Amino acid sequence: MNAAVPLKLMIVDDSNVMRRKIERSHQCARLQFVGSAGNGKQAVELFRRTEPDVVTMDITMPEMDGIECVEQLVGIKPEVLILIISALADKATAIEAMKRGANGFLCKPFTDRQLTDALDELLRGAG
């Protein structure tokens, strides 16, 4: 990916508090926030409209959970980078998310620094 061009960031979480916190807290200069969604279905619609490069994704959500949503987003745009941000800290959940196409995992709760580091690592992995 071209480091000079800002990458579009979409935030998916059923908690408004968490969506706003992620939007405020990330200090990754390469990311430009383009929108947020409160469940998997909304996320797929917003994803089609805004075509983000990077997505932060909660797992436990109504309508469509994060695991299924990851699979759908990757189906639409295989090169999208997805960071799972979830309180479900068990290994099985992380492995399942990675299998479906997620690229990173951050446990809730998190500090601003942990979020920025996780996003930086995600972008480094993309080259």
Next chain:
Amino acid sequence: MTKVELETFVEGTTHYFQTAANQPASVGSPYLVNEGIPGIQEYTGIITVAGKRKGIVYFTASRPMLTVLLMRLGETEMTHENMCDLVGEVANQISGNARRDFGNEFMISVPRVIAGTPEGAVTPANTRSFVIPINWRSHSASLVVCLD
């Protein structure tokens, strides 16, 4: 219920304050409620447990406490919806910890949130409740563990 099981729920709660708010919460002396029902504050996040143990676990807090916690998160909108969101997030953390530590032995629901005092009892009948005070700054919330 074992001490280790109880500690998992307590750790899930205190970890939230330590990490999200960057200020540790202290745990008060736990006590048992043998008769009657444990107290409910203005906002309550509840998870239901099934499997090896059955019952509920909830975190209940006052609006003033949640207001300060929202401020620590950098939030500026102290709305009813955000209070519900926040208490749900704490319950979500408790649920996540329990799933990590207990694995498939416990089936733990997605958190639900209630605001105000419910008409009926939240806790199951004929099951004792452990109440663990969670003290943070000048506020006190409660973690209630009611499992058979």
